[in-house]
Amino acid sequence: VQLVESGGGLVQPGGSLTLSCTASESTFSLSTYATGWFRQAPGKEREGVACISGGSDGADYYGEHMRGRSSITRDHAKNTVHLQMFGLKPEDTGMYTCAISRYSYCGSSWPPSDFRYWGQGTQVTVSS
Numbered sequence: 001v002q003l004v005e006s007g008g009g010l011v012q013p014g015g016s017l018t019l020s021c022t023a024s025e026s027t028f029s030l031s032t033y034a035t036g037w038f039r040q041a042p043g044k045e046r047e048g049v050a051c052i053s054g055g056s057d058g059a060d061y062y063g064e065h066m067r068g069r070s071s072i073t074r075d076h077a078k079n080t081v082h083l084q085m086f087g088l089k090p091e092d093t094g095m096y097t098c099a100i101s102r103y104s105y106c107g108s109s110w111p112p113s114d115f116r117y118w119g120q121g122t123q124v125t126v127s128s
Helices: none
Strands: 003-006 009-011 017-023 035-040 047-052 060-062 070-075 080-085 094-101 115-118 122-126
Touching (some): 017 094, 035 070, 035 080, 047 070, 047 080, 060 070
Parallel strands (some): 009 122
Antiparallel strands (some): 003 017, 017 080, 035 094, 047 060, 094 115
């Protein structure tokens, strides 16, 4: 399964962006499994941004650095997961990647090792 991210770009500090993640195969439902967004800045480790559980749960979880400044939602009709980010800071700059978990639930922690399918990422740059 290939995941395709979109929506990245250059934004000024304090600005907003909405990232989207969809599967290249229309027969693969993103709704079944947990979907996560991760980011990685140059020279830094990958960190979790947000995760939304699949199935009927749909619970959402956030990394501490983006909690209160982001919202992850699922569009079942379009088989897409969105990540809205606001109040962006220069330290939010990085490559943002979506991933599909092996599990239907995110759980209290959702390490990258839980995820089996990864997209190529979309670059987010926060700069004036």
